[in-house]
Structure formats: C-alpha cells, structure tokens
Amino acid sequence: MSVLDEWAGQRAPVGADPDGRVPHAVSDAVHRAVSDARDVDDFDMRHLRYFLTVVRSGTVSAAAQQLRISQPSLSQQIRRLEKRVGAALFIRSSRGVELTAGGRAFLREIQGIPGQLRSAIAAAAPAPQVWSVGVCGGVPADVLIEVQNGLPGGGPDSGRDPGVRLRMRSVGAADQDDLLRRGELAFGIVRMPILSPHLVGAVVWDEPLGVVMAQQHALAERAEPTWSDLARQRLLWYDEGCAPGFADTIPAHLARLGWNSVLHPVDQDQHALFLHALQTTSDLVALRPRRAVEKEPHLVWRPLPTSRPPRERLAVTAAGDSHEARVLQRVAGERGWGFFAE
Structure with a gap:
C-alpha cells in the first residue's frame, strides 16, 4: 500500500468517494508532482x-x-x-x-514558491513559533492592541493556536508587500489603499482625518480653521515610501475640497521627528484622526471644514492564498473587521 492509499484510508479529502478512496484527479496530481520533483531533485x-x-x-x-x-x-x-x-x-x-x-x-x-512552501509547512504544522507583524509608521497604539488581541498568539484567545507568538516590528509600507510574499512577514499593518494585487486584508481602523498643529500654532485658537486659513499652511506629510497610495490619494482629495496643499515630506516612522517638525515650524500642520493624537499634550486637533473629510483606514494584510490569509479571514469574521481581497 502506498502512502497515498494510506492517507486516503485515514482521511477522505473533499470530493472523495464514500469509501474514502482518493479521487482520480487528486491521485493524478500527486503522481504528476512526484514526476516533477524527480526532475528538480538537484535544485537548491x-x-x-x-x-x-x-x-x-x-x-x-x-x-x-x-x-x-x-x-x-x-x-x-x-x-x-x-x-x-x-x-x-x-x-x-x-x-x-x-x-x-x-x-x-x-x-x-x-x-511564488517560497510563500507556497511556507504555507504548506504552516498547514501541516499550523503553529509556528513566531509570526512577525510589520507595522508602518504612525500606527496608533489602539490599533496595535486590537490587532494583538485579534490575531493568534496575541490576545486572551491565543490558546486556540498553541505555540504561536506574535512579534511586531517596524517595517515601511513600501517593503511589506515583498516581505509578505516571501514569507518573512506573516502579517502587515498599512494604510489604505493597498496597491498590490497579491495581498488580502482586513480594515481594523477607519477614522476621519483632522488638522493637527502645535499648541503654539497661530490657528490653534480657531475651533475650525477655514480653507483660506489652511491655504497658507504647509502640510507635514508622508513620503511615498512610508504610505504608498495613501500619500497620493489624500492630497488629491484635499485638492478637490479646495486645499491645494504644499507638502512637507518627513519620515513619519519616527514620532519624535513628527513632533519636532510641528513644534519648530510656524506654518506647518499635519493630518491625523483625533483618537491618534488626543493624548499628546503638545498637539492640538481641529476638524477640517467639510462634512465629508478624508479618512485614515488601517488594515492588517497577508499574502493571498496563504495560510495566514485564511487565518486573517477567520479572525476578521470573528471580530467584525472588514475583510477584502483585491
């Protein structure tokens, strides 16, 4: 009896005959794989x-x-x-x-071979010791806690995936696509929109953007700055490497609303540089959701002068057709995250 026959007797796959025999399509696929593997035995x-x-x-x-x-x-x-x-x-x-x-x-x-092999290993032993989660710059602590509590290995329900442990690390959004597909990251946290067709994701944060400025800024006393006020301000913004897609779509949205902002790019992976720029430049403002900065004593948040402000949407992502993608889809259903596949 071959291993294939033994496997068929122990577990009938989807589409198997009632007596547990492996369907011809599955058997043929395995035999083809054996032949293919023989041809590349010496491949490293x-x-x-x-x-x-x-x-x-x-x-x-x-x-x-x-x-x-x-x-x-x-x-x-x-x-x-x-x-x-x-x-x-x-x-x-x-x-x-x-x-x-x-x-x-x-x-x-x-x-796609490294990711497929990694998914195969994860499917056979779905409890790797560490799952790395890439975190782009400027992600609020509330988002990290939500992701930590939701994904296997992070929150109180991690017992359902014994042996899994999450490790969050700073990784620029522009690098995450490649690292996810190569299996060096299990998940990523990035701003929408996601430009890669190879990823799936789940939205965990969706908040309207408002104007952020230093306490001593000339507009800090205004309850709601006007577009005319903002026209005289430069916008502290992400460079494209920090937030591909988001870095282009938000300024375009603002232009349609009437603010053709002059952008002042900065590496916002480091919060200290973000604060320093706002506190030392008199005509500089930024955009952030209120919840992201409301506990920061040196900053003031004000709403944009519109009933339909642009929004910041943060998503957990995974490589499509991977074990992690299936885990993410399951977690999204359980926690009410908006799952999507590009």
Whole structure:
C-alpha cells in the first residue's frame, strides 16, 4: 500500500468517494508532482533565495551584503543556477544587473514558491513559533492592541493556536508587500489603499482625518480653521515610501475640497521627528484622526471644514492564498473587521 492509499484510508479529502478512496484527479496530481520533483531533485532552494535577492537589490554586491556572503561567492552561485536552468538569467553591466527574457520568465514562475512552501509547512504544522507583524509608521497604539488581541498568539484567545507568538516590528509600507510574499512577514499593518494585487486584508481602523498643529500654532485658537486659513499652511506629510497610495490619494482629495496643499515630506516612522517638525515650524500642520493624537499634550486637533473629510483606514494584510490569509479571514469574521481581497 502506498502512502497515498494510506492517507486516503485515514482521511477522505473533499470530493472523495464514500469509501474514502482518493479521487482520480487528486491521485493524478500527486503522481504528476512526484514526476516533477524527480526532475528538480538537484535544485537548491538556497539558489532561489539568492536569485530573488539579486533581483530585488539590482546589483550582486548589494545582494551579497544582504545575504552576508562574499560577492565572488554569490556570483559563483548565480552562475551555477544559470547552468542548472540552462539559460542566462541576468545581463551584467557596470550599473548592475538586469533580467534577461529568460530571467523574467523564470522570476514569473518561481516567485511564488517560497510563500507556497511556507504555507504548506504552516498547514501541516499550523503553529509556528513566531509570526512577525510589520507595522508602518504612525500606527496608533489602539490599533496595535486590537490587532494583538485579534490575531493568534496575541490576545486572551491565543490558546486556540498553541505555540504561536506574535512579534511586531517596524517595517515601511513600501517593503511589506515583498516581505509578505516571501514569507518573512506573516502579517502587515498599512494604510489604505493597498496597491498590490497579491495581498488580502482586513480594515481594523477607519477614522476621519483632522488638522493637527502645535499648541503654539497661530490657528490653534480657531475651533475650525477655514480653507483660506489652511491655504497658507504647509502640510507635514508622508513620503511615498512610508504610505504608498495613501500619500497620493489624500492630497488629491484635499485638492478637490479646495486645499491645494504644499507638502512637507518627513519620515513619519519616527514620532519624535513628527513632533519636532510641528513644534519648530510656524506654518506647518499635519493630518491625523483625533483618537491618534488626543493624548499628546503638545498637539492640538481641529476638524477640517467639510462634512465629508478624508479618512485614515488601517488594515492588517497577508499574502493571498496563504495560510495566514485564511487565518486573517477567520479572525476578521470573528471580530467584525472588514475583510477584502483585491
């Protein structure tokens, strides 16, 4: 009796015959997989990681630094991979490397393999020791607590996923898509809209934006600044790397309302820089939900002069078709988070 037959006798999969036999479609798929695996027995997953890192970095030297190996060693491993594939994958020049047509085809077919393998491991043993959660800049503590209490391994109900532990760490929104798909992050917390078609998510925070300024700002005494008041102010804003999508859509929304703001970009992953800029620049204001800054003694919050202000929506995300995506969908249903799949 084969392992496939034993598995069929122990557990009938969806679509199995009443007597527990594996459907022909499943059996055929396993046999095809056995044949495919035989063809790539000598393929090293390490080479896949090296290839993907060179693609992301753009140069072999930068990739070698990230991988913590020497540049000659990495070059040698890439050449071995090209020999195994039977085609050149990169065009090398003084400026770095570019993918060949074969390299682009190879990337298209293999970039999902690490995530699929990680999902397979998680499905077989769905209790990894640590799930990393990437957190973009400026996320309120209330959001972190809600996510911590909702996801497995964080809150009081984590006993349903024994052995799971969450670890939150600062990761820029622009980097999270790649890290989620490669399995280096289990979940991410980012501002909407999400531009990647490869992610699913659940909205955990949806609040109207208002004007934030230092206590000593000239507009701090106004109960509600006008568009004319705001036209003379610069807007302390995210650079595109901090909040892709959000960084473009909100200023466009403000322009439609009548405020063509002059943007003053700053790295808002660091709250201290955000506070310092507002307190030391007289014509500078920011946008935040009231709940995000109401406990900050050095800042004043005022509503925008509109009945339909732009909103800040924060979402927990996961790589589509992954074990974590299924966990997120389950948690979203339990906690009333608005789940979506792009």
